[in-house]
Amino acid sequence: xxxxxxxLDHYNHPRNVGxxxxxxxxxxxxxxxxxxxxxxxxxxxxxxxxxxVIEDAKFKTFGCGSAIASSSLATEWVRGKxxxxxLAIKNTDIVNELxxxxxxxxxxxxxxxxxxxxxxxxxRKHETGEGFEKAAS
Amino acid sequence: MKTPIYFDNHATTPVxxxxxxxxMPFFVEKFGNAASRNHSFGWxxxxxxxxxxxxxxxxxGATSKEIIFTSGATESDNxxxxxxxxxxxxxxxxxxxxxxEHKAVLDTCKKLEKHGYRVxxxxxxxxxxxxxxxxxxxxxxxxxxxTLMYANNExxxxxxxxxxxxxxxxxxxxxxxxGVQAVGKIPVNVIQDNIDLMSMSAxxxxxxxGVGALYVRRKNPRVQITAQMDGGGHERGMRSGTLNxxxxxxxxxxxxxxxxxxxxxxKRLQHLRDKLRDKFLSELDEVYVNGSQEHRLPHNLNIxxxxxxxxxxxxxxxxxxxxxxxxxxxxxxxxxxxxxxxGVGDDLAHTSIRFGLGRFxxxxxxxxxxxxxxxxxxxxxxxxxxxxxxxEGVDLSKVHWAAE
Numbered sequence: 001x002x003x004x005x006x007x008l009d010h011y012n013h014p015r016n017v018g019x020x021x022x023x024x025x026x027x028x029x030x031x032x033x034x035x036x037x038x039x040x041x042x043x044x045x046x047x048x049x050x051x052x053v054i055e056d057a058k059f060k061t062f063g064c065g066s067a068i069a070s071s072s073l074a075t076e077w078v079r080g081k082x083x084x085x086x087l088a089i090k091n092t093d094i095v096n097e098l099x100x101x102x103x104x105x106x107x108x109x110x111x112x113x114x115x116x117x118x119x120x121x122x123x124r125k126h127e128t129g130e131g132f133e134k135a136a137s
Numbered sequence: 138m139k140t141p142i143y144f145d146n147h148a149t150t151p152v153x154x155x156x157x158x159x160x161m162p163f164f165v166e167k168f169g170n171a172a173s174r175n176h177s178f179g180w181x182x183x184x185x186x187x188x189x190x191x192x193x194x195x196x197x198g199a200t201s202k203e204i205i206f207t208s209g210a211t212e213s214d215n216x217x218x219x220x221x222x223x224x225x226x227x228x229x230x231x232x233x234x235x236x237x238e239h240k241a242v243l244d245t246c247k248k249l250e251k252h253g254y255r256v257x258x259x260x261x262x263x264x265x266x267x268x269x270x271x272x273x274x275x276x277x278x279x280x281x282x283x284t285l286m287y288a289n290n291e292x293x294x295x296x297x298x299x300x301x302x303x304x305x306x307x308x309x310x311x312x313x314x315x316g317v318q319a320v321g322k323i324p325v326n327v328i329q330d331n332i333d334l335m336s337m338s339a340x341x342x343x344x345x346x347g348v349g350a351l352y353v354r355r356k357n358p359r360v361q362i363t364a365q366m367d368g369g370g371h372e373r374g375m376r377s378g379t380l381n382x383x384x385x386x387x388x389x390x391x392x393x394x395x396x397x398x399x400x401x402x403x404k405r406l407q408h409l410r411d412k413l414r415d416k417f418l419s420e421l422d423e424v425y426v427n428g429s430q431e432h433r434l435p436h437n438l439n440i441x442x443x444x445x446x447x448x449x450x451x452x453x454x455x456x457x458x459x460x461x462x463x464x465x466x467x468x469x470x471x472x473x474x475x476x477x478x479x480g481v482g483d484d485l486a487h488t489s490i491r492f493g494l495g496r497f498x499x500x501x502x503x504x505x506x507x508x509x510x511x512x513x514x515x516x517x518x519x520x521x522x523x524x525x526x527x528x529e530g531v532d533l534s535k536v537h538w539a540a541e
Contacts, residue, residue, distance in 0.1 A: 011449070035483075036484050039446070064446055
């Protein structure tokens with residue numbers, strides 16, 4: 001299969017690889033996929049609790065080149081967005097940006113799921129304490 | 138050293154230049170139809186076919202009359218299995234095979250099931266080998282055929298063919314083997330190995346694509362098969378169709394070269410294969426060789442690099458041609474059914490790579506590939522959340538995954 005140049009670029013130069021402390025109350029962690037399915041994505045967001053803006057994002061991915069590229073792209077896109085803006089990112093945006101073929105669409109779905117899971121984790125952490133919605137308002 | 142490097146010799150092999158040279162006169166100058174009985178063009182073609190038949194027979198310990206030419210091993214498998222099933226339908230309707238066979242065997246068996254035949258698909262042990270007691274127990278008075286491959290195309294494990302043939306003959310059952318990966322690579326002798334029918338292919342042994350053969354035993358027992366292709370009655374009525382003289386000449390020459398050079402070549406390739414394997418085992422943690430290491434083709438290495446998905450690894454070594462058992466590289470989006478049959482988990486199947494060395498590979502290439510793969514595995518493990526978790530001591534089998 002031929003890969004698009006953008007997929008190759010993200011694969012060869014993945015952006016924002018790494019891990020953050022998952023116990024940090026300002027860090028939301030999303031882990032989606034399963035080793036048996038051949039794809040696991042871990043996406044972490046560091047949110048400024050007073051503004052709700054995502055200040056940093058990191059990923060690690062076990063999966064094919066398209067899965068790596070989708071999650072790498074996701075970290076680029078969420079940075080600087082508020083968590084609610086990040087939730088608006090659609091898998092189809094990733095498909096278009098990376099020119100993913102139909103057989104790789106599930107990689108983009110996984111990246112969207114990873115963003116949602118990371119945001120949900122962050123929100124859960126803040127439900128008990130001072131929620132960011134409240135803090136931001 | 139030239140790139141890309143070809144390490145996928147189980148899929149196909151380049152044609153040996155000596156084979157090409159032998160074939161050349163049969164395109165333009167000696168183009169006759171081997172079935173033309175009344176002029177020199179035909180006689181010349183027929184003689185070339187006879188010479189090739191002899192070379193192929195010699196390689197496997199058969200006689201010339203026992204070699205039936207086909208278009209390749211898929212056709213040979215179809216002809217053997219369907220041909221026996223149809224010919225011996227009055228005797229019984231049961232066939233025994235194993236789960237790790239090539240699709241040309243498995244799908245042929247499935248087709249026969251639709252026509253009322255019963256097929257037993259035996260499991261294999263963790264090393265990929267068939268359990269002989271289980272095989273013996275599976276035979277019934279309705280069993281007409283055991284079809285079991287000589288050596289596996291993915292993991293390279295060599296089945297106990299001689300014992301399987303012995304069991305078949307004790308029970309009066311015919312024994313067919315798909316010999317595609319073994320013939321020309323390791324010593325195969327149809328008499329000593331108790332084989333009744335054997336499929337072969339030219340393009341796996343440095344011959345051309347589009348030509349293969351089926352060995353059909355003529356004595357003790359005399360095996361009969363029903364033709365699956367009707368027409369001019371070529372190949373003693375078993376396979377009609379004008380012979381691919383040029384291809385057959387190539388297959389004959391390819392077999393003759395394998396016959397001469399096998400002892401030296403298999404030793405050299407085994408050394409290279411072992412070097413490749415040892416490099417991975419010493420440089421990287423958590424790598425697992427799939428299938429028996431003892432009963433294995435000398436040029437095969439199938440290995441899982443845990444926590445690194447196969448397709449992403451292939452992408453990183455894009456100047457090296459190998460194949461992966463990962464779902465992402467298959468048309469079905471399922472990981473390798475062969476590895477599954479061995480009990481290899483889907484997680485490790487996704488990380489498996491098959492290296493198939495061949496006649497034209499060099500030690501320099503092996504060193505290069507070993508270095509490249511090691512480097513890319515390390516890079517991708519730095520990217521792998523699974524490797525990170527494993528290093529933290531998390532038991533991945535106990536994690537509740539979101540996708541499950």
